[in-house]
Amino acid sequence: MTAMSQFLDTLTKTLEPTQIKTEPSDLEFFGKDHTKHFTPAPTAIVFPKTTEQVATIVRLANEHNICLVPSGGRTGLSAGAVASNGEVVVSFDKMNAIGTFYEADRMVEVEAGVVTKTLQDFAQSKDLYYGVDFASAGSSQIGGNIGTNAGGIKVIRYGMTRNQILGLTVVTGKGDILELNGGMMKNATGYDFRHLFIGAEGTLGFVTKALIKLEKQPVNLTAMVLGVPDFGSVVKLLDKFGKALNLTAFEFFDSVAIDKVLTAGHAKEPFETRTPFYVLLEFEAVSDDVLDIAIGIFENCMENGFIVDGVMSQSVGQLHDLWKLRESISETISVFTPYKNDVSVLITHLSNFINDIEKIVKDNYPDFEVCWFGHIGDGNLHLNILKPDNLSKDEFFDKCKTVNQYVFETVRKYKGSISAEHGVGMTKKPYLEYTRSPIEIEYMKALKAVFDPNGIMNKGKIFD
Numbered sequence: 001m002t003a004m005s006q007f008l009d010t011l012t013k014t015l016e017p018t019q020i021k022t023e024p025s026d027l028e029f030f031g032k033d034h035t036k037h038f039t040p041a042p043t044a045i046v047f048p049k050t051t052e053q054v055a056t057i058v059r060l061a062n063e064h065n066i067c068l069v070p071s072g073g074r075t076g077l078s079a080g081a082v083a084s085n086g087e088v089v090v091s092f093d094k095m096n097a098i099g100t101f102y103e104a105d106r107m108v109e110v111e112a113g114v115v116t117k118t119l120q121d122f123a124q125s126k127d128l129y130y131g132v133d134f135a136s137a138g139s140s141q142i143g144g145n146i147g148t149n150a151g152g153i154k155v156i157r158y159g160m161t162r163n164q165i166l167g168l169t170v171v172t173g174k175g176d177i178l179e180l181n182g183g184m185m186k187n188a189t190g191y192d193f194r195h196l197f198i199g200a201e202g203t204l205g206f207v208t209k210a211l212i213k214l215e216k217q218p219v220n221l222t223a224m225v226l227g228v229p230d231f232g233s234v235v236k237l238l239d240k241f242g243k244a245l246n247l248t249a250f251e252f253f254d255s256v257a258i259d260k261v262l263t264a265g266h267a268k269e270p271f272e273t274r275t276p277f278y279v280l281l282e283f284e285a286v287s288d289d290v291l292d293i294a295i296g297i298f299e300n301c302m303e304n305g306f307i308v309d310g311v312m313s314q315s316v317g318q319l320h321d322l323w324k325l326r327e328s329i330s331e332t333i334s335v336f337t338p339y340k341n342d343v344s345v346l347i348t349h350l351s352n353f354i355n356d357i358e359k360i361v362k363d364n365y366p367d368f369e370v371c372w373f374g375h376i377g378d379g380n381l382h383l384n385i386l387k388p389d390n391l392s393k394d395e396f397f398d399k400c401k402t403v404n405q406y407v408f409e410t411v412r413k414y415k416g417s418i419s420a421e422h423g424v425g426m427t428k429k430p431y432l433e434y435t436r437s438p439i440e441i442e443y444m445k446a447l448k449a450v451f452d453p454n455g456i457m458n459k460g461k462i463f464d
Helices: 003-011 022-028 049-065 117-124 143-146 229-244 255-263 288-303 316-327 329-336 346-365 393-413 429-434 438-451
Strands: 044-046 069-070 090-093 099-103 107-111 165-172 179-180 205-213 221-228 247-254 277-284 310-312 339-344 369-375 382-384
Touching: 003 044, 003 049, 003 090, 003 143, 022 044, 049 069, 049 090, 049 165, 049 179, 049 205, 069 107, 099 117, 099 165, 107 117, 117 143, 143 205, 143 339, 221 229, 221 316, 229 247, 229 277, 229 288, 229 346, 247 255, 247 316, 255 277, 255 329, 255 369, 277 288, 277 316, 288 310, 288 393, 316 329, 339 393, 346 369, 346 382, 346 393, 369 393, 393 429, 429 438
Parallel strands: 044 090, 069 090
Antiparallel strands: 099 107, 107 205, 165 179, 165 205, 221 277, 221 310, 247 277, 247 369, 339 382, 369 382
């Protein structure tokens, strides 16, 4: 009997039959995420229901030298949840309970498999707000968000996932259960291991529960969509509106993005004028004075040529309609098999950075269509190169990979990050050195050896 057979046979004594799946369709479904670079090839999928069951799975995996891959909503874009080498996938679909709500602390305990939108709805039911939001909120899970330190459209106001996590329950690579920080805002008692597991992509251990900080509900959210003549003006608008208003979002997208969204019928034309770039900004209009300030800035920027045209929401319905212009982009361009790069630099460098990248892309891919969008308010840009019809997926990806070196050299030039919010996984692993120094990477490997001495936890992700 092979080690894998022994492992699965032992698990059947601990788990119910419905908690282990080996059918080819299940292996295909649970063995992949949204990336298309790697072929899923897991051996089995297991569905723990408790932290203790996760610990049992990990301990048995150590005994039999079986590698494990965590699986949440599988919405990732860096192949961090892809099982391509016969691993066992640990799915958190059955660990999806919302636990204790701590009203006085504005905090709630959730299991790793809770869907982001479910947590958002729970917060709203308590007249509170969960500040992490993005296009995949309806399917992404909290454990995966923590594993990649997910960001999204509200980072300018609420920060990354890291900023919402007050406590964690984790199972380390040894199978130990750690309860980290206990939800306290202030806890000055040595190393805070909680932050090691946030963004670690399951390479140190698996998050099973989290204590999540909830915020006050925003008041009278109002959006403006602005047509902008050049990217330099986008940055100027961030400065002017950001200084005067309490922004909850500041997004941008280009003419290619809006053309695709409008052609697909996912949103309505915001105004008649077409411009090279667009800004969507959102703020709390807590009074008429705030609205007057916003309109005053708009008029001043129009006079100075930073804005060509614009519109402001007058109702909740119009607010949602304007957001469709931005939130529909990823879904719309997915049919073009985009090659994605998720990078960030300081806002100070944004204009020069995007000019450098556009020149690289035009020089190397003059016939490729390029779509830009991103979270300008926190320096995060999404570069999407769209596949032409005359190339296969593999041919297209190979061509795109040849320019990665130039893109990431530019990221390093501006001391930015090759992955702002999607993680490293396998797709960004070859380029980690463009953001992290060799010494940093060695320290990362040393930490992994402490928490996962046998190297079974999401092996081959972030680094080898």
